Amino acid sequence: MDPIGAPPGPLTPTVGLRPPERSDAARNRELLLTTARRLIEGDGIESLTMDGLAAACGVGKGTIFRRFGSRAGLFQALVDDSERSFQAGFLSGPPPLGPGAPPIERLVAFGRERLRTAAGQIPLLRAAERPAAERYAVPARHLAAAHIRGLLAQAGVEGDAPALAFDLLAILDSVVWLPDEDLTVMLPRIADSWEHIVRRLA
Amino acid sequence: MDPIGAPPGPLTPTVGLRPPERSDAARNRELLLTTARRLIEGDGIESLTMDGLAAACGVGKGTIFRRFGSRAGLFQALVDDSERSFQAGFLSGPPPLGPGAPPIERLVAFGRERLRTAAGQIPLLRAAERPAAERYAVPARHLAAAHIRGLLAQAGVEGDAPALAFDLLAILDSVVWLPDEDLTVMLPRIADSWEHIVRRLA
Numbered sequence: 001m002d003p004i005g006a007p008p009g010p011l012t013p014t015v016g017l018r019p020p021e022r023s024d025a026a027r028n029r030e031l032l033l034t035t036a037r038r039l040i041e042g043d044g045i046e047s048l049t050m051d052g053l054a055a056a057c058g059v060g061k062g063t064i065f066r067r068f069g070s071r072a073g074l075f076q077a078l079v080d081d082s083e084r085s086f087q088a089g090f091l092s093g094p095p096p097l098g099p100g101a102p103p104i105e106r107l108v109a110f111g112r113e114r115l116r117t118a119a120g121q122i123p124l125l126r127a128a129e130r131p132a133a134e135r136y137a138v139p140a141r142h143l144a145a146a147h148i149r150g151l152l153a154q155a156g157v158e159g160d161a162p163a164l165a166f167d168l169l170a171i172l173d174s175v176v177w178l179p180d181e182d183l184t185v186m187l188p189r190i191a192d193s194w195e196h197i198v199r200r201l202a
Numbered sequence: 203m204d205p206i207g208a209p210p211g212p213l214t215p216t217v218g219l220r221p222p223e224r225s226d227a228a229r230n231r232e233l234l235l236t237t238a239r240r241l242i243e244g245d246g247i248e249s250l251t252m253d254g255l256a257a258a259c260g261v262g263k264g265t266i267f268r269r270f271g272s273r274a275g276l277f278q279a280l281v282d283d284s285e286r287s288f289q290a291g292f293l294s295g296p297p298p299l300g301p302g303a304p305p306i307e308r309l310v311a312f313g314r315e316r317l318r319t320a321a322g323q324i325p326l327l328r329a330a331e332r333p334a335a336e337r338y339a340v341p342a343r344h345l346a347a348a349h350i351r352g353l354l355a356q357a358g359v360e361g362d363a364p365a366l367a368f369d370l371l372a373i374l375d376s377v378v379w380l381p382d383e384d385l386t387v388m389l390p391r392i393a394d395s396w397e398h399i400v401r402r403l404a
Binding site: 126129132133135136137158159160162163164166167170171173174176177178179182186189190192193194196197200201 | 328331334335337338339360361362364365366368369372373375376378379380381384388391392394395396398399402403
């Protein structure tokens with residue numbers, strides 16, 4: 001699954017493959033994640049403690065650690081949660097993000113939706129960021145690259161599709177550490193310039 | 203100097219502005235950096251110690267610490283050194299990288315030269331990498347973005363030049379953490395896809 005690998009077969013989600021849970025365990029997990037999101041939205045990510053989350057959910061702190069391993073593990077679970085919706089959206093959701101729209105429209109929608117998702121959780125993405133050396137080893141990243149490659153090929157875009165997919169994904173990844181004072185102004189402009197570049201490639 | 207700022211006036215180098223040094227101090231600095239490069243090329247960056255560098259240069263370890271502050275500071279000085287040549291190249295060197303070539307040719311050359319420079323010092327770039335939160339606060343990055351914006355404007359490229367410059371720079375920055383096994387194959391392909399995208403924008 002390296003960035004230059006041959007196009008894979010049908011794409012399947014890389015998150016959402018958790019082992020089946022008992023329904024009360026699933027509900028419990030959902031409660032913890034929903035509450036964590038609410039606390040982060042209210043007070044910022046720095047204020048979220050495992051103690052505070054446990055108290056807000058009415059469970060013991062041990063329950064949270066058993067479930068997520070660590071504070072970083074909790075953040076990763078939150079990111080996985082939104083990645084799961086995003087993947088469902090581009091693999092099987094309604095057009096133009098999902099199947100049914102022309103490939104270039106899907107690619108435009110892919111970048112816009114990814115930036116929109118990122119915009120809603122920048123502090124979380126920063127807190128959950130993996131070490132730089134693992135940046136390209138993330139299955140979700142390979143899936144996104146494969147999806148872009150597939151759309152470029154369907155659209156008949158000339159050029160080296162895997163390298164172009166790498167380039168395009170680099171653009172979408174680059175926003176996470178934009179200084180806060182630039183984020184609001186830059187994100188819509190980066191979304192527009194994404195569309196501009198994608199349409200120029202077509 | 204934020205990424206959306208107005209185009210600056212004439213561009214000037216961001217490194218190379220060190221206070222004047224006595225000539226023996228400058229020679230000493232040059233000796234330390236040249237020797238460090240040689241040791242890194244020979245044995246890899248992990249093997250470079252301040253003790254080893256001091257011994258190889260025939261100076262005391264204190265001299266190196268006074269000069270560079272820390273091992274990370276030494277790495278940063280080495281990166282600055284090659285950034286200085288790169289900046290001299292695109293600001294005032296021979297075409298097509300420097301003035302005199304058509305703007306799109308300069309932009310193609312800019313990306314290719316930046317990737318070539320990176321390719322020659324990937325372990326160093328990794329070791330010298332600043333914390334993610336400072337990624338966009340580096341003067342050299344602002345200069346590169348301003349240079350790209352200027353070339354896009356000169357070439358009459360449509361669209362939002364500051365946002366496009368941000369996107370294009372994201373592509374060039376993305377190679378540093380490519381897994382080693384992909385680097386050799388991917389770098390020439392990313393250089394070609396850089397050219398492909400730049401020409402499509404024009």
